[in-house]
Amino acid sequence: xxxxxxxxxxxxxxxxxxxxxxxDVLHQYFDPNFIEHQFGLHSTIAGMQTDIQFLRTAxxxxxxTIDDLSADGDSVWARTTARGxxxxxxMGPPNGKAFTITVFDQCRFANGKIVEHWGSPDRFHLxxxxxxxxxxxxx
Numbered sequence: 575x576x577x578x579x580x581x582x583x584x585x586x587x588x589x590x591x592x593x594x595x596x597x598d599v600l601h602q603y604f605d606p607n608f609i610e611h612q613f614g615l616h617s618t619i620a621g622m623q624t625d626i627q628f629l630r631t632a633x634x635x636x637x638x639t640i641d642d643l644s645a646d647g648d649s650v651w652a653r654t655t656a657r658g659x660x661x662x663x664x665m666g667p668p669n670g671k672a673f674t675i676t677v678f679d680q681c682r683f684a685n686g687k688i689v690e691h692w693g694s695p696d697r698f699h700l701x702x703x704x705x706x707x708x709x710x711x712x713x
Contacts (some may be wrong), residue, residue, distance in 0.1 A: 633658025
């Protein structure tokens with residue numbers, strides 16, 4: 575598989591699975607035995623679908639925009655911007671707060687499928703924007 579095919583596969587996962595909820599692309603582009611390195615996510619296609627469904631329920635307007643995308647050999651690196659509004663409940667009841675964060679991803683491919691994924695969303699910024707961080711004690 576060429577690097578342009580790797581870029582296309584990554585783009586399809588973002589636009590179809592995350593942005594539209596079309597989970598068939600996960601079976602198309604992920605090896606069934608892929609390894610997930612991002613904290614808290616599942617290393618199965620069914621688990622990944624559950625993870626994405628959770629996000630799309632908590633943030634029904636969830637959208638990821640690919641800002642930078644690069645491939646070399648068997649790896650793809652991406653910087654995306656994730657946006658959404660807490661309308662479905664995240665770490666508590668819905669609070670209507672919106673967020674915009676940066677996410678960095680790397681995927682390694684073998685035999686035309688993603689076999690490893692590393693992700694680093696700016697979770698602290700997410701929690702701060704959603705006002706889910708503890709408030710400092712008032713003096």
